[in-house]
Amino acid sequence: xxxxxxxxxxxxxxxxxxxxxxxxxxxxxxxxxxxxxxxxxxxxxxxxxxxxxxxxxxxxxxxxxxxxxxxxxxxxxxxxxxxxxxxxxxxxxxxxxxxxxxxxxxxxxxxxxxxxxxxxxxxxxxxxxxxxxxxxxxxxxxxxxxxxxxxxxxxxxxxxxxxxxxxxxxxxxxxxxxxxxxxxxxxxxxxxxxxxxxxxxxxxxxxxxxxxxxxxxxxxxxxxxxxxxxxxxxxxxxxxxxxxxxxxxxxxxxxxxxxxxxxxxxxxxxxxxxxxxxxxxxxxxxxxxxxxxxxxxxxxxxxxxxxxxxxxxxxxxxxxxxxxxxxxxxxxxxxxxxxxxxxxxxxxxxxxxxxxxxxxxxxxxxxxxxxxxx
Amino acid sequence: xxxxxxxxxxxxxxxxxxxxxxxxxxxxxxxxxxxxxxxxxxxxxxxxxxxxxxxxxxxxxxxxxxxxxxxxxxxxxxxxxxxxxxxxxxxxxxxxxxxxxxxxxxxxxxxxxxxxxxxxxxxxxxxxxxxxxxxxxxxxxxxxxxxxxxxxxxxxxxxxxxxxxxxxxxxxxxxxxxxxxxxxxxxxxxxxxxxxxxxxxxxxxxxxxxxxxxxxxxxxxxxxxxxxxxxxxxxxxxxxxxxxxxxxxxxxxxxxxxxxxxxxxxxxxxxxxxxxxxxxxxxxxxxxxxxxxxxxxxxxxxxxxxxxxxxxxxxxxxxxxxxxxxxxxxxxxxxxxxxxxxxxxxxxxxxxxxxxxxxxxxxxxxxxxxxxxx
Numbered sequence: 001x002x003x004x005x006x007x008x009x010x011x012x013x014x015x016x017x018x019x020x021x022x023x024x025x026x027x028x029x030x031x032x033x034x035x036x037x038x039x040x041x042x043x044x045x046x047x048x049x050x051x052x053x054x055x056x057x058x059x060x061x062x063x064x065x066x067x068x069x070x071x072x073x074x075x076x077x078x079x080x081x082x083x084x085x086x087x088x089x090x091x092x093x094x095x096x097x098x099x100x101x102x103x104x105x106x107x108x109x110x111x112x113x114x115x116x117x118x119x120x121x122x123x124x125x126x127x128x129x130x131x132x133x134x135x136x137x138x139x140x141x142x143x144x145x146x147x148x149x150x151x152x153x154x155x156x157x158x159x160x161x162x163x164x165x166x167x168x169x170x171x172x173x174x175x176x177x178x179x180x181x182x183x184x185x186x187x188x189x190x191x192x193x194x195x196x197x198x199x200x201x202x203x204x205x206x207x208x209x210x211x212x213x214x215x216x217x218x219x220x221x222x223x224x225x226x227x228x229x230x231x232x233x234x235x236x237x238x239x240x241x242x243x244x245x246x247x248x249x250x251x252x253x254x255x256x257x258x259x260x261x262x263x264x265x266x267x268x269x270x271x272x273x274x275x276x277x278x279x280x281x282x283x284x285x286x287x288x289x290x291x292x293x294x295x296x297x298x299x300x301x302x303x304x305x306x307x308x309x310x311x312x313x314x315x316x317x318x319x320x321x322x323x324x325x326x327x328x329x330x331x332x333x334x335x336x337x338x339x340x341x342x343x344x345x346x347x348x349x350x351x352x353x354x355x356x357x358x359x360x361x362x363x364x365x366x367x368x369x370x371x372x373x374x
Numbered sequence: 375x376x377x378x379x380x381x382x383x384x385x386x387x388x389x390x391x392x393x394x395x396x397x398x399x400x401x402x403x404x405x406x407x408x409x410x411x412x413x414x415x416x417x418x419x420x421x422x423x424x425x426x427x428x429x430x431x432x433x434x435x436x437x438x439x440x441x442x443x444x445x446x447x448x449x450x451x452x453x454x455x456x457x458x459x460x461x462x463x464x465x466x467x468x469x470x471x472x473x474x475x476x477x478x479x480x481x482x483x484x485x486x487x488x489x490x491x492x493x494x495x496x497x498x499x500x501x502x503x504x505x506x507x508x509x510x511x512x513x514x515x516x517x518x519x520x521x522x523x524x525x526x527x528x529x530x531x532x533x534x535x536x537x538x539x540x541x542x543x544x545x546x547x548x549x550x551x552x553x554x555x556x557x558x559x560x561x562x563x564x565x566x567x568x569x570x571x572x573x574x575x576x577x578x579x580x581x582x583x584x585x586x587x588x589x590x591x592x593x594x595x596x597x598x599x600x601x602x603x604x605x606x607x608x609x610x611x612x613x614x615x616x617x618x619x620x621x622x623x624x625x626x627x628x629x630x631x632x633x634x635x636x637x638x639x640x641x642x643x644x645x646x647x648x649x650x651x652x653x654x655x656x657x658x659x660x661x662x663x664x665x666x667x668x669x670x671x672x673x674x675x676x677x678x679x680x681x682x683x684x685x686x687x688x689x690x691x692x693x694x695x696x697x698x699x700x701x702x703x704x705x706x707x708x709x710x711x712x713x714x715x716x717x718x719x720x721x722x723x724x725x726x727x728x729x730x731x732x733x734x735x736x737x738x739x740x741x742x743x744x745x746x747x748x
Binding site: 044 | 413414415416417418419420421422442443447450451457458459670671673683687688689691692694695696698699701702703705706707
């Protein structure tokens with residue numbers, strides 16, 4: 001068995017690459033999409049479903065789990081995998097993004113960030129050291145450093161100051177948890193907003209440190225697709241080739257294809273599960289809204305090219321009925337399908353890379369989502 | 375294979391009996407509990423779950439399915455089983471109870487009952503003939519006649535007049551669908567409120583007609599347990615021995631045990647699924663509220679004597695967390711467990727009857743629910 005943290009590339013096709021990452025709870029094939037299990041469950045989806053759809057790793061949100069049920073409680077139960085009965089890898093974010101997007105009255109200082117809980121208004125402090133302690137309590141396979149995610153529209157001066165602090169915070173995280181202190185991997189998060197030179201600076205600073213992987217943070221925060229692609233294609237090649245690269249919080253199927261094309265290995269996004277609950281479903285014929293009248297009598301499967309439980313078992317007419325009636329089952333069946341679609345997307349990408357036809361694979365997705373091509 | 379509608383008794387123990395009923399979509403072992411799938415799905419539970427927990431027959435609500443998606447639509451899709459991909463028996467109620475409990479401005483006449491939809495206020499008429507046509511469109515394995523369910527507190531004169539109309543309505547249903555016209559069975563519903571002589575009268579009138587089974591209606595409508603048991607134990611023995619007997623809308627596990635003890639074969643109730651969504655869970659140690667603080671750190675299974683997916687896989691602490699966080703998964707996992715508990719209750723009853731120890735089995739449930747013993 002490979003050493004924990006070992007990242008092996010099996011094939012490349014242009015900048016796109018496929019490989020595997022060894023974690024304490026098993027191997028992750030890359031490129032990979034990670035379903036988001038915010039509070040310790042992927043919404044509407046149990047581990048049996050996750051295994052059936054071939055999920056390899058899920059994401060948990062440090063901010064949410066810290067507030068409820070509490071990382072101490074999870075630690076007493078043997079970590080997140082023992083607690084939620086998902087015995088495969090888990091990545092946890094650092095809570096930074098949620099502090100900035102969900103909590104009230106956040107205040108950023110060099111020490112860390114103070115914020116009020118969105119649940120009960122209670123006051124908390126996240127320092128770089130604290131979020132590592134929390135993630136170790138969760139026994140996350142892949143921990144993320146605390147960072148400041150600057151929103152779209154932040155000026156260059158603010159962004160520059162912020163990325164320097166993010167670098168200092170990352171170093172403090174590494175000091176709190178030196179390599180080899182345990183089986184948990186630690187990824188750094190590069191920032192720099194929408195300024196190419198700042199992206200370069202952040203990457204240069206962080207890649208000189210000893211992390212197990214590197215993320216691009218601060219994308220998909222309100223910018224145009226063009227801006228996102230510009231920064232993605234500029235930054236991804238600057239990340240070390242021999243470490244896993246993670247594009248945080250991204251994105252649509254075509255965003256993921258573009259990420260893979262730029263050399264990214266890991267993705268996470270709430271889109272498949274959130275859209276599932278809104279009735280927006282991804283198919284090999286494009287995105288559809290299952291609530292539309294045209295599906296009321298449609299006896300066909302949601303996606304004839306999908307082999308998930310939902311597509312194998314139910315008609316579009318029934319799925320529309322469940323959605324219209326706001327039946328709980330609608331959320332599960334739609335989520336099973338959308339997650340399968342996102343996982344099929346990365347599984348297909350791996351195969352295409354191995355077979356040297358990733359450009360063609362990318363074109364097939366551009367044909368499905370022509371309006372998203374930039 | 376037995377003829378459709380054939381009901382075979384395999385063993386009796388006192389008044390309790392176990393047997394099987396042949397339907398167009400397979401055999402149902404009795405006594406049986408039928409999970410309620412109001413609008414064509416058991417809330418939060420897919421057919422895969424239903425198969426895993428050993429459900430043999432589910433119930434659909436005619437009133438709901440008529441309003442949405444419409445019985446015509448279901449008929450065009452080949453009936454309810456084809457529509458919802460549950461390929462085992464389905465019983466549909468007549469819509470009578472829902473008209474009386476859910477709709478606005480209902481008006482009962484000899485012809486039938488007019489009501490306004492709880493969804494959009496539109497006006498509709500259910501006649502005995504109409505509810506049979508709807509249930510045939512749904513291709514229900516067991517159809518129920520239209521009846522008037524008189525509430526607790528109705529006076530004797532009203533109840534007497536009502537039961538006569540219910541008998542006339544039942545005859546009109548049978549005329550609309552003569553025996554042998556198709557593979558759908560038709561059950562009559564006896565009424566009579568909380569007056570023993572009226573119960574006798576209703577049963578005498580309806581059992582002289584040619585129905586495939588007989589239900590006790592109008593119980594569990596607000597009366598005390600004592601009242602319910604009095605009417606149950608008085609009425610059940612008056613129903614034909616050679617036909618399935620169905621106690622509608624009942625009830626708690628101990629109600630079901632009492633029903634079986636009185637000679638009832640079939641039960642349905644929203645209790646296991648509704649309580650699952652409220653965090654009230656049935657266990658071999660009694661009913662628990664999973665939200666209670668005492669379960670926050672409880673590593674044990676929900677019910678050590680249960681073999682369902684929920685109990686095999688998750689701790690009470692995790693189930694409490696999911697419930698507190700209002701996670702969708704909570705509804706599914708709790709429902710899987712509660713339905714398993716109710717099905718285990720009837721499966722255990724069958725075995726106890728075959729082995730001549732049903733009285734002892736009943737005592738074990740009285741020990742679990744001492745406050746419900748009357």
